[in-house]
Amino acid sequence: MGPGGPPGGGPGGRGPGGPGGRAPDLGKVGDDAEHTVEWLAAFVRDPKSQKADARMPAFGAEKINDADLQALAEYLASLKSDPEKAAGEAPTGDEPPGDAKPGN
Numbered sequence: 191m192g193p194g195g196p197p198g199g200g201p202g203g204r205g206p207g208g209p210g211g212r213a214p215d216l217g218k219v220g221d222d223a224e225h226t227v228e229w230l231a232a233f234v235r236d237p238k239s240q241k242a243d244a245r246m247p248a249f250g251a252e253k254i255n256d257a258d259l260q261a262l263a264e265y266l267a268s269l270k271s272d273p274e275k276a277a278g279e280a281p282t283g284d285e286p287p288g289d290a291k292p293g294n
């Protein structure tokens with residue numbers, strides 16, 4: 191008679207960008223022109239260095255090294271709301287017209 195619910199989930203949910211969330215949706219964090227790779231790297235390293243009232247915890251060198259931080263910042267900067275710029279793997283639907291049947 192147990193509920194038998196699936197594991198995982200947990201408080202907070204997983205939907206990004208929902209209202210009332212604690213942290214912002216990073217799925218399009220690269221849209222903001224201010225969010226350069228340098229800014230993002232500096233923010234993750236020490237949020238208060240970029241936003242004096244930031245609540246996000248700092249990620250010091252013991253948490254992420256410079257190379258990984260750089261790669262992370264480059265990835266974050268690439269996150270755009272424009273799916274064409276972000277993905278670049280959408281199907282084109284650009285097939286050649288090779289299916290013409292001979293006249294009947």
Ligand code: HEM
Pocket residue numbers: 212213214216219230233234237241243244245246247262266
């Ligand atoms: C690898 C982990 C994380 C990354 C890459 C990351 C990245 C970011 C970035 C880039 C922003 C700036 C968004 C903007 O200004 O538009 C941000 C903001 C924020 N993040 Fe994170 N974050 C991480 C972990 C966390 C954690 C663990 C928390 C909380 C426990 C958190 C809480 C916040 C909050 C509250 C903000 C809004 C600004 C502030 O009040 O600090 N983040 N995060």
